[in-house]
Amino acid sequence: MSALGSVVVPADRLTRRSLILGAGALALAAACSTGHSDSMPHDTVRTALGPVRGVRRSTGFAFLGIPYAQPPVGDLRFAAPVPPAPWTEVRDCTAYGPTAQLHPVAAVTTIPEPSIAGTDYLSLNVFTPDPSPGAKLPVLVWIHGGGFVGGSPASPWYDGSAFNRDGVVLVSLGYRLGIEGFLHVDGAPDNRAVLDWIAGLTWVRDNIAAFGGDPAKVTVAGQSAGGGAVWALMAAPAARSLFRAGICQSGVVAQPHDRAAAAAGAAVFTKRTGVPATVAALRDLSRDRLHKLQNMVPKPGPGNTNPAVLQLAPVADDELIPESSAQLLVSGNSADIPLLLGFTRHEFTMGSAKVTDATAPAALARMRIDASTEKGYRAAYPSSTAAQLIGQIVSDLAIRGPSYRLAEEHARRDRPTWLYEFDRTSTASGGYHELAAHCLDIPFAFDLLDAKGVTEVEGDNPPQALATRMHAAWVSFVRDGDPGPNWPRYTPSTRQVMIWNDASYVAADPFAAQRPLWTR
Structure with missing residues (x-):
């Protein structure tokens, strides 16, 4: 290839x-x-x-x-x-x-x-x-x-x-x-x-x-x-x-x-629903019935003490996909192609808005965050409230940390890699206010600020200049396999990252404080 x-x-x-x-x-x-x-x-x-x-x-x-x-x-x-x-x-x-x-x-x-x-x-x-x-x-x-x-x-x-x-x-x-x-x-x-x-x-x-x-x-x-x-x-x-x-x-x-995770997910499905995870049992069920059964799987309770949000996901099946994600990062047996990847600054922070100083310890326990890791996160995000810290940990564990590890491993093998953080915060009232949340980079990458539902989550008058720049980088990457001269490649030696905001810029190693947590 x-x-x-x-x-x-x-x-x-x-x-x-x-x-x-x-x-x-x-x-x-x-x-x-x-x-x-x-x-x-x-x-x-x-x-x-x-x-x-x-x-x-x-x-x-x-x-x-x-x-x-x-x-x-x-x-x-x-x-x-x-x-x-x-x-x-x-x-x-x-x-x-x-x-x-x-x-x-x-x-x-x-x-x-x-x-x-x-x-x-x-x-x-x-x-x-x-x-x-x-x-x-x-x-x-x-x-x-x-x-x-x-x-x-x-x-x-x-x-x-x-x-x-x-x-x-x-x-x-x-x-x-x-x-x-x-x-x-x-x-x-x-x-x-x-x-x-x-x-x-x-x-x-x-x-x-x-x-x-x-x-x-x-x-x-x-x-x-x-x-x-x-x-x-x-x-x-x-x-x-x-x-x-x-x-x-x-x-x-x-x-x-x-x-093993795939087999465990099937076992949880059967235990929670009473329906065997077999073609014979599932093939003739209505889509509505399957949807109701599906909604029973991620809830905590008997047979599912540690439910994963994404139990239904791709799996290493030894045939189509030979290795799990963890194995791929070590082996390097993924496609040797140019890769542009990144994340928003806050991803899922809005989900922790009701956390308080009193409820934070229980939230950390549910996420299995030990004292040493908690200390590391508090050092990485020193000005965060309890709600912000819990939300940032969720964001880092689910999206930001894994994406960073992928960027590091892809670049370490001298494969063309570009990493970004979307940092433009919403001015909309409600749950998105002052957050660069999950999904909010899409209308900018697609240059569709006038699409239905955009101002409700981005706020009035989202900056067209940012959409123009970000979309142009995506177009350049699709056309040439490179987002353009203003966005340098990410390498383990320089760790240059594009920060997308009203005034976008390239930052050198902006995740130095998070790296010990993200690369464990």
């Missing part, structure tokens, strides 16, 4: 062989039939499977809800994704298709995340400035977050208009969530959602040229669980020929879990 090669506001049997064979058939069909014919209008593209019609927009065209696999129902519910049957009539792709998310993770979420009914949710959306086969534009494939149990590719925050304006094709991808995507189920392949991501990237390889994209210039990106998806794909040898660079925003990179 070339060197360029959502958070919540507090409050069956088909094998991977079928996937590989299907991908080969798609590749052959793509070589023969993708593109336009002279009689086709500009808003219609002929894919390897059949023609699709999109909608013309001011910055290009949007083709929405294009299936990359058959609906995961019946015998396919817990199987590897299977390519769709070809079609001959023009397929209307002018509105978002169904989503795997039936219900939002909570009543209020930072990112607007529409839930759209239907089973044909193994689909993707293509936003392109020029659907001409000869355009050869760089491609950004976006994988949404949502804790691996929620989220929606139809969010207005993931619209590709600004990337299209700047000459980039954007693809947003839907995939199986929660139990259907990640639970270790007897009789089914593990990492079904990871197989979905690979199937989507395979579709991109075989079809994106017809939409003006260059299949040799694909960057895979995501935020939160979507950032974890980037790391999981970097850990999967079968995916490495499908993208040449990665962007990991506030990524959940403590996953993939090891096999």
